[in-house]
Amino acid sequence: MESLKSLKENVAIFLPENGLEEKLKLAEKENRSLRIKLGFDPTAPDLHLGHAVVLKKLKEFQDLGHQIVILVGSFTAQIGDPTGKNKSRQPLNADQVQKNAETYINQLSKIINVDKAEIVFNSDWLDHLPFSDVIQLLSKVTVAQLMHRNDFNKRFIENTPIAMHELVYPILQAYDSVQINADIEMGGTDQLFNCTMGRQLQETNGDAAQIVLCMPLLRGTDGKEKMSKSLNNIIGLTDEPNEMFGKTMSIPDDLLEEYIALATDFSIEEKANLNERLKSDNPMLIKKIVAKNIITQYHSEKDAEAAEAFFNNQFQKRNDDNRVFEPIEIDSLQITTEKISVLEVCHQLKNDLSKTAVRRLIESGAVQINGEKSTDPLADFLVEKETKIKIGKRDFFELK
C-alpha cells in the first residue's frame, strides 16, 4: 500500500490508531468511496498555509477517488457571538455567508478539485431543527464529557465564565457528521475533541463511527503561534508571489524543517534531502527553495522564478540603501589562508575601532554579510569576490 504510507505522512493523530487502514479496507470491500468531512467557519474565509496542511491531505484522498465533503458552518455564523463579547463574531446574514463561502471555495480550488467536492451548509438542517430534537440531541452527551475538553476545563477551574451555548457547539459539529454520514473527519490537532464527539453521536445513532485524522498546526511567520489571521503571521493562499516569497524568507531558521514538511509539495525523498542540506547550507538558500516551491503550488513556476528575482533585486536595493559600497581589493586583506574569521575581516575594514569594539558590534547583530546577520565573531569568513559587508548603520564594503 504505497498510497497508505503517503496518506499517513504528516498526520499527527489517528483516532482510532488503525482506523484509517480499516476504513480503506471497508471502502474496498463495499466498493465505494469514503466520505471525508472538513468543516469550515464562514466568518473568516481567508485561507493560508495552515489551512493548506489539511487541504493537501484531503487532495490526496480525492486523488484516490474518495468523496470530499466541505461543511460550511453557516448556522453558527448566522448567530455570531450571542453574548456580544467577541466583536470578531458579528452575526452574518445568509448573503454574507454565501459570499464568504464562495470566496472560500474559490481558494479551495487552488488545492482540491471543488467540482468533485460536495459543499453543504449546516443551516440546512440546523435552522429548522425542532427544539424537541435539540433536547434529544443534548441528552446524548454528558456535561462531564464536554468539560473534559481542555479549554473548558481550564476555564471552569479558573472561574472564567463559559456560556451554556458554547457547550452546545461541539455537539452541533458532531451532529453535522451524523447528517453527512462522514467516514472520516479531518482537522487540525485543536479539533480532536470536537471530532471525537462526532464518533460518539454517530454510534448513539446506530451509525459507524467516523475516524478522526488531525494534522499538525503550522506555525506562522513569527515562528511562535499557530498560523492565524488574527495574529498577523499568515502566508495567505491568495498572497501575491512577491509577498509569499518575502514572507517565507522572513521565517526564523528553526521553522524551516516544519515548512519543508508541511508547506511544500516535495516528495518524501526530496524533503529528506533538503533536511540533510539544512545541516550545512546557508538557511537562506533552503528558504529560497521552499519559497519557490510554495509559489509554484499556488501560482506557477514562472511566478516563483520572477518572485525570486524580485526578492534578490529588492534585497540588493535594501542593502544598498542608496549608498555606494566601498570597493575593497581582496588582495588588500591580510590573509594567511583562504579563510579568516569575521572578526579579523571587520577589524581590518574598520581599523579606527578597537578589536573589542568590533567584536561587540558583531555580537550585537550590527554586522551583515550578504544581507544576513553574522553574530559569531569567530565564524569562518569565506573570502569571495562580490561579498557585501555591512558594519553598523553606515559602513558598506564589497570585495573586488
Added chain:
Amino acid sequence: MESLKSLKENVAIFLPENGLEEKLKLAEKENRSLRIKLGFDPTAPDLHLGHAVVLKKLKEFQDLGHQIVILVGSFTAQIGDPTGKNKSRQPLNADQVQKNAETYINQLSKIINVDKAEIVFNSDWLDHLPFSDVIQLLSKVTVAQLMHRNDFNKRFIENTPIAMHELVYPILQAYDSVQINADIEMGGTDQLFNCTMGRQLQETNGDAAQIVLCMPLLRGTDGKEKMSKSLNNIIGLTDEPNEMFGKTMSIPDDLLEEYIALATDFSIEEKANLNERLKSDNPMLIKKIVAKNIITQYHSEKDAEAAEAFFNNQFQKRNDDNRVFEPIEIDSLQITTEKISVLEVCHQLKNDLSKTAVRRLIESGAVQINGEKSTDPLADFLVEKETKIKIGKRDFFELK
C-alpha cells in the same frame, strides 16, 4: 397590613427578602394585580397535601385579587426522559398532556378558583422556538451558574453523569417566566434555584425580575421524606374521606405540628392553641381534629364527622380483631399508688412470662394501650376503666 402578615405565614424563603412588600406596593401604585406563576408537571397529575401547601398560598393571593397563572410544562412532558433511563418519564402525546392537565385543573378547583386563573401551556412557545433563539437563550446563562445547583454540583463531583439537556431545563423554566411576565413565582423550597434563574433571565431581557416565594416541603405520612407519590406516603386531595382520616391518624406524632401549620386551614390563633394542647393531650385527639379539618377542606364537615365515626368504629374492630377482651378488674391489679409503670401492668397480666421477656415485648413495639404503641416500659400507666391493653398478637385485656 393584616393581609401581608397572613401572606407571609409559612413561607420558607422570600427572594429577595423584602420583595413581597415591594411587589405589593408596585401593584397598588400601578393599580394592577400581580401575576403569580406556579409551574406544574403534567406527568403526575395526582395532587396531594404537599401541593396544597403552595396552592393555599396562591388562593390567598387570588382572594386579594391577584392573577394566578398556572403553567403546564407540556413541552418537557412531551419529550419525557430522552435518555430512556427514567421509566416514569415516558413521553406523553398532546392528548395525554391535555387529559392530565384537565385532571390537574379539576383538583386545583378544590383550592383555587380555576375560572379566574390563567392556564397556559409552555409548548405553545417552546415547540416552535427556532434553534437560533435556543442558542441565544443558552448564551444568557453560564455553566458555572447551573453547576451551583446543589444536585448538579453533587453529581458532578461524584462523577454521576449529567446529560446536557438536564442543564437546559432550568433555563426553560426561567424562559417561561419571561413569556408569562411573572411578578412572583411560587414553588416548594426545592424549586428555589430554578425560580432564581427566572429572575436572571427576566433582567437580561430588560424586564423586572420576579420575586420567588418558596413554601416548606410537607413530609409524607412516613414522617421522613417529602410527600411524593413515588414514595407512597401521600394524602391525596381526591382521597375518600375515610382514607384521608385513616392516613392522617397514621402519621407519627412528631409530625403533628407540621401538619397543623401546613395542612389545616385553622387561623393562626387556633393553630397556636392546638400546638399548646399538643404538650399535654393525647396526640390521637389532636390528630382527629387535624384529620377532620383536612376532610372539611377537601370534602365537607359532614364527611369529616362521618369519617371520624367510621374510624372509631374500625379502630374498635381492629383492636377487637374478632376477639373477646379479657376483662380485668382494676382492683385485681397490685397497685400501690394511682399510677404504675407499663411494665408492671403488663407483667401482672402476662405472669407466665419473665419480667425481662415482657420488657422486650414492650420495647419491640408489641404492646398497645388504647391502640397506641407503648414502647417505654417505665412510662406511667394511667389506671382507668375501659383501658384496652394488647400484648403481643393474641392477648387482649380491658380494665373494668
